[in-house]
Amino acid sequence: GIQVEQSPPDLILQEGANSTLRCNFSDSVNNLQWFHQNPWGQLINLFYIPSGTKQNGRLSATTVATERYSLLYISSSQTTDSGVYFCAVEAGGFKTIFGAGTRLFVKA
Amino acid sequence: DTAVSQTPKYLVTQMGNDKSIKCEQNLGHDTMYWYKQDSKKFLKIMFSYNNKELIINETVPNRFSPKSPDKAHLNLHINSLELGDSAVYFCASSPITGDPYEQYFGPGTRLTVT
Numbered sequence: 001g002i003q004v005e006q007s008p009p010d011l012i013l014q015e016g017a018n019s020t021l022r023c024n025f026s027d028s029v030n031n032l033q034w035f036h037q038n039p040w041g042q043l044i045n046l047f048y049i050p051s052g053t054k055q056n057g058r059l060s061a062t063t064v065a066t067e068r069y070s071l072l073y074i075s076s077s078q079t080t081d082s083g084v085y086f087c088a089v090e091a092g093g094f095k096t097i098f099g100a101g102t103r104l105f106v107k108a
Numbered sequence: 109d110t111a112v113s114q115t116p117k118y119l120v121t122q123m124g125n126d127k128s129i130k131c132e133q134n135l136g137h138d139t140m141y142w143y144k145q146d147s148k149k150f151l152k153i154m155f156s157y158n159n160k161e162l163i164i165n166e167t168v169p170n171r172f173s174p175k176s177p178d179k180a181h182l183n184l185h186i187n188s189l190e191l192g193d194s195a196v197y198f199c200a201s202s203p204i205t206g207d208p209y210e211q212y213f214g215p216g217t218r219l220t221v222t
Contacts, residue, residue: 031209037149041196043213084149090209094139094163098151 002027002091006099013077013106021072021102023087030090032063034072037084037101046072046085077106111135112214114199120220121189129184129217131199139163140182141211142174143198151198157182158204186219194221 003026013019023032034046047054047061049070054061058077063070074081084101091097112133121127133140142154156164160176171187182199199214 033210035213041216041218043198043216045210045212048210086151088151088211094141094156094158094209095166096141096153096209096211101149103149 002029002089002097004087004089004097004099006085006087006102008102009100010103011105013104015077015079015106015108017077017106018073018075019077019104021074021085021087021104023070023072023099025068025070025087025089027068027091029065030092032070032090033088034061034070035086035088036081037086039083043086074104077104079106079108082106112199112201112212114197114214114217116217117215118218118220120222122222123189123191125189126185126187127189127219128186129197129199129219131182131184131214133180133199133201133212133214135201135203135212137201137212138179138204139202139209140176140179141200141202142182142184143200143213145196145198145216147195155182155184189219189221191221194219 005024031050036044049061049063051065058075060073086101087099139158141156155174157176173185176182196216198216200211202211
């Protein structure tokens, strides 16, 4: 089956810093989503991005489907950005595979 | 106006008991899912239902039985609970038109088996 790898596994930032999270996947996918799991456990949709680039405020994402990777950019990080960021891909038949996540801690 | 809701939020029970978790979505979506998140935060799909029909059953013990009475509900019943069933269980839903497969998650149910 499809493998989804996220990097880095852990990331500590000073408030105000920028960062890039990466998601590699091993085969063609129908769609890709980025989620943020906040410290209270809620999974929040960030982007639905099977290809191309999207921006939402300080966050943006780019998926290059032909090269099987996606990037999530966080600019001017804030303490509220802390949590776990997941990449999830769907390869057909309603089966979704999640990466192991990137744990982000933003220091004040 | 919660989009995907789950009850209960917390569930503490003893080994061997039977319990159910309920999920409801008011988004008009056709597909619903159950996921398990373990203590290391790994998220793994358990089941998916499309229009009340089971599509995916991912090597889940048959002690777990999903039930979809209608498109808006997908409940999870667990028999003979074991310690290893302790986890957070998430329900999700997605449309099949527009941005198909864009999933929206419920708040999760933290199950603790003692």
